[in-house]
Amino acid sequence: MSTNKNAIDDAVVRYIAAWNETDAGRRRTLVAQTWTEDGTFRDPIVGGEGHDGIAAMIGAVQQRLPFYRFRLISGIDAHNGCVRYRWEAGGTAEAPLYFAGTDFAILAPDGRFVSVTGFLDAMPTAV
Amino acid sequence: MSTNKNAIDDAVVRYIAAWNETDAGRRRTLVAQTWTEDGTFRDPIVGGEGHDGIAAMIGAVQQRLPFYRFRLISGIDAHNGCVRYRWEAGGTAEAPLYFAGTDFAILAPDGRFVSVTGFLDAMPTAV
Numbered sequence: 530m531s532t533n534k535n536a537i538d539d540a541v542v543r544y545i546a547a548w549n550e551t552d553a554g555r556r557r558t559l560v561a562q563t564w565t566e567d568g569t570f571r572d573p574i575v576g577g578e579g580h581d582g583i584a585a586m587i588g589a590v591q592q593r594l595p596f597y598r599f600r601l602i603s604g605i606d607a608h609n610g611c612v613r614y615r616w617e618a619g620g621t622a623e624a625p626l627y628f629a630g631t632d633f634a635i636l637a638p639d640g641r642f643v644s645v646t647g648f649l650d651a652m653p654t655a656v
Numbered sequence: 657m658s659t660n661k662n663a664i665d666d667a668v669v670r671y672i673a674a675w676n677e678t679d680a681g682r683r684r685t686l687v688a689q690t691w692t693e694d695g696t697f698r699d700p701i702v703g704g705e706g707h708d709g710i711a712a713m714i715g716a717v718q719q720r721l722p723f724y725r726f727r728l729i730s731g732i733d734a735h736n737g738c739v740r741y742r743w744e745a746g747g748t749a750e751a752p753l754y755f756a757g758t759d760f761a762i763l764a765p766d767g768r769f770v771s772v773t774g775f776l777d778a779m780p781t782a783v
Contacts, residue, residue, distance in 0.1 A: 631740070
């Protein structure tokens with residue numbers, strides 16, 4: 530299993546990069562490197578399945594919240610093929626609303642994510 | 657799906673009760689009410705599978721750490737059949753070492769847990 534510490538760190542870095550990539554072609558490539566073919570993302574607000582579905586979901590979030598960039602704000606905690614990390618977005622002059630969350634990801638044997646489940650820790654308004 | 661808010665709260669309450677139940681028979685009953693037949697628990701230190709495996713795992717932790725009781729210290733955050741909550745144990749006169757963690761559980765259609773993956777937020781010594 531390619532789930533050694535460096536490979537897990539790389540997967541999370543690619544994941545954050547995918548959320549921040551505004552070029553549709555490069556975003557689709559990052560999504561395919563980050564998730565398995567049938568990979569999923571679910572949080573309380575949005576969801577996507579498969580490379581096309583997840584890439585489109587991220588594109589829709591970017592359209593609704595332009596200028597928001599995701600930043601990793603925790604260490605990467607992993608055991609038994611499961612990964613936990615925290616992120617934030619916004620709180621800046623051009624992207625003033627503040628969001629933060631905790632993601633739980635399940636790794637495939639090839640080091641990509643089978644699923645990412647996001648929980649919100651901070652939201653501008655209640656979900 | 658019995659995954660309405662009250663049912664999810666009840667599942668988490670039973671989960672905490674199972675960890676605190678020192679009578680082996682009552683613990684096995686609580687475990688069976690909390691997890692599906694092939695349910696799992698995994699954290700960085702221990703793991704168990706199935707009702708007998710999980711009940712035995714909890715019993716082993718209790719033997720190693722007598723007098724420690726688990727307390728829920730967060731709200732219960734759930735969406736799409738996934739649940740997140742935080743707990744702590746110890747920090748008391750008779751159980752002085754302090755532990756805390758965040759659990760991520762996946763619900764079965766019947767409202768029991770298919771899997772619980774625990775991450776440690778506080779440990780007396782590094783894992």
